[in-house]
Amino acid sequence: MAYVMAVHAEKRDQQGRYCSLGETELLSDTGTPSWFAFFAGVRNEHNLEPIAPMRELPDDVSEQVRLAYEGLAECGDIVAMSWLSIDELLGFDYDAPLRFQGSGPGPRLKADTYRALFGDQIFDEANQLKALGADRIVYWIH
Numbered sequence: 460m461a462y463v464m465a466v467h468a469e470k471r472d473q474q475g476r477y478c479s480l481g482e483t484e485l486l487s488d489t490g491t492p493s494w495f496a497f498f499a500g501v502r503n504e505h506n507l508e509p510i511a512p513m514r515e516l517p518d519d520v521s522e523q524v525r526l527a528y529e530g531l532a533e534c535g536d537i538v539a540m541s542w543l544s545i546d547e548l549l550g551f552d553y554d555a556p557l558r559f560q561g562s563g564p565g566p567r568l569k570a571d572t573y574r575a576l577f578g579d580q581i582f583d584e585a586n587q588l589k590a591l592g593a594d595r596i597v598y599w600i601h
Contacts, residue, residue: 465527467480467481468593469521469524469594477519485585486585493576497581506559538600540599541597545585548581549585553574
């Protein structure tokens with residue numbers, strides 16, 4: 460099955476409510492199983508521990524993002540969903556040794572750090588989102 464990761468950026472408005480900056484291609488690298496594993500524990504052939512525990516759709520999610528999510532969820536097409544703050548993405552130690560679930564690394568994993576596995580892509584793209592004013596991303600795999 461081919462999965463796609465949908466990433467929606469949100470920022471807080473002057474009243475503190477989240478508003479959508481729209482769906483973005485940033486942080487949606489859809490061809491890498493390790494990417495899905497890191498963000499959501501999906502296609503996790505290497506037993507990578509995801510960046511954070513999976514979270515539900517935020518109660519304060521913007522209406523635009525809620526509608527996009529509910530449209531797919533009604534069809535049962537969502538495999539996993541969560542959200543992360545931009546600060547969490549930028550604060551993560553990409554030079555740390557990879558962390559694994561259960562029985563440790565799966566076969567043929569040559570990288571020993573997150574930076575070795577992904578390069579600077581996650582960090583660079585999170586910085587681009589921050590420059591656009593994003594406070595968090597809400598994402599799902601379908």
